[in-house]
Amino acid sequence: MRSVILAIESSCDETSASVMVNGKVLNNIIATQSVHQKYGGVVPELASRAHQRNIVAVVNEALQEAGILRTDLTAVAFTRGPGLMGSLLVGVSFAKGLSLGLNIPLIEVNHMQAHVIAHFIDDPKPSFPFLCLTVSGGHTQIVLVRDFLDMEVIGQTQDDAVGEAFDKAAKVMGLPYPGGPLIDKYSQDGNPFAFKFPETVMPGLDFSFSGIKTAFLYFLRDEKRKNQHFVEQNLNDICASLQQHLVNMLITRLIQASEKTGIKEISIAGGVSANSGLRKAIKETGDKLGWNVFIPAFEYCTDNAAMIAMAAHYKFIKGEFCGLDVVPLARMPFSQ
Ligand code: KG4
Ligand code: ZN
Numbered sequence: 298m299r300s301v302i303l304a305i306e307s308s309c310d311e312t313s314a315s316v317m318v319n320g321k322v323l324n325n326i327i328a329t330q331s332v333h334q335k336y337g338g339v340v341p342e343l344a345s346r347a348h349q350r351n352i353v354a355v356v357n358e359a360l361q362e363a364g365i366l367r368t369d370l371t372a373v374a375f376t377r378g379p380g381l382m383g384s385l386l387v388g389v390s391f392a393k394g395l396s397l398g399l400n401i402p403l404i405e406v407n408h409m410q411a412h413v414i415a416h417f418i419d420d421p422k423p424s425f426p427f428l429c430l431t432v433s434g435g436h437t438q439i440v441l442v443r444d445f446l447d448m449e450v451i452g453q454t455q456d457d458a459v460g461e462a463f464d465k466a467a468k469v470m471g472l473p474y475p476g477g478p479l480i481d482k483y484s485q486d487g488n489p490f491a492f493k494f495p496e497t498v499m500p501g502l503d504f505s506f507s508g509i510k511t512a513f514l515y516f517l518r519d520e521k522r523k524n525q526h527f528v529e530q531n532l533n534d535i536c537a538s539l540q541q542h543l544v545n546m547l548i549t550r551l552i553q554a555s556e557k558t559g560i561k562e563i564s565i566a567g568g569v570s571a572n573s574g575l576r577k578a579i580k581e582t583g584d585k586l587g588w589n590v591f592i593p594a595f596e597y598c599t600d601n602a603a604m605i606a607m608a609a610h611y612k613f614i615k616g617e618f619c620g621l622d623v624v625p626l627a628r629m630p631f632s633q
Pocket of ligand 1: 568
C-alpha cells in the first residue's frame with residue numbers, strides 16, 4: 298500500500314514539516330525562531346506563538362515542494378512529546394485538524410525516539426542492536442536500540458543536558474543563544490588544553506552537567522577579577538577547553554556503555570551531535586576500539602520533521618495509530 302505521510306515537529310523552537318512517500322523522505326522544511334536570541338534561551342510563550350504563525354506556511358511549503366496535494370496524504374504524524382507544552386499543542390492540534398478533515402490516520406511520535414530513528418533516513422544505516430548517544434538542549438541519554446520502536450535508556454543525565462551546559466556557558470561569556478554552535482566555532486582556533494575544569498562522576502552510565510556549569514561560572518568570575526578582558530582575550534582557548542571537557546565526559550560514558558553491553562555499533566543523535574569536536578572524537582575512538590560509527594547529516598541532527606516522518610513510517614507499517622483524544626506530553630518515556 299502506498300504511504301504518503303506528512304510529519305510535523307513543534308516540540309521546542311523549530312517549526313518543521315516533512316513529506317515522506319513509501320518510507321522515503323522527500324523534504325524537510327524548517328522555520329527557526331530567531332525571537333529567542335535576545336533572551337538567551339527559549340521563551341515558551343513566544344515559542345508557541347511563533348509556531349502558530351509559522352505552521353501553515355511551513356506545511357504548505359512541504360506539500361508544494363513535494364508536489365503532493367492534501368488529498369494525497371494517507372496519514373499525518375506529529376511530535377507528542379517530550380517538549381514544551383504550548384509548542385507541542387500547536388503541532389498536535391494542527392495534525393488533529395488535518396486527520397479529521399481528510400479522514401486519515403493520526404500517528405504520534407516520541408521526539409527522542411525520532412532523534413534515534415534519524416539514522417534511517419540516509420545510508421549508511423546502523424544494524425540492531427546499536428547504542429545511540431542522544432545529546433540535545435533538553436536531553437543527554439545513552440539509548441540501547443533493539444529495533445525501530447524498541448529502545449531502552451541505559452544512561453542519562455541526572456540534572457542538566459549537555460546542550461544546556463554549552464548554551465549556559467556561552468551565555469555567561471556574553472554569546473547569543475543558542476551558544477553551542479558558537480562555542481564549536483571559536484574552538485576551531487583554540488587550545489583545548491589551556492584550561493582545566495572539574496568533572497562530576499555519577500554512578501553507572503549516568504551523567505551530571507550542573508556542576509560544570511557552576512564551576513565555569515566561578516572560573517570566569519575569578520579570572521575576570523584578575524583581568525576584566527579575560528573572556529575577549531582568551532575566547533578561543535576557553536571554548537576549546539570547555540568543549541573538549543564536555544566531549545570527554547560524553548565519550549568516557551559511551552566507551553563504558555559499549556564495554557558493558559558488548560555492542561560496537563555506535564551512533565550519535567540530537568542537536569549536540571552537530572558538534573565538530575564530538576564528531577571527531579567519536580570517529581577517533583571508534584577507529585581505536587573497532588566501532589562502526591554512525592553520525593547523521595547535520596540537517597537531521599537538530600530538531601526536524603524528517604526524523605518524525607521516519608519514525609512514523611515504522612508505526613504506519615505496524616498500523617500503530619492514535620485517537621483524536623491524544624494529548625501532548627511534556628515528559629514522555631519511550632514506552633508511552
Ligand atoms: O536537538 P536540538 O535541536 O533541540 C532540542 O531538542 O534540544 O538541540 C539543540 C541543542 C542546543 O543546546 C544547541 O546549542 C546544541 O544543540 N547544538 C550544539 C551545536 N549545534 C547545536 N552544541 C554544540 N556544538 C554544536 N555545533
Ligand atoms: Zn531534539
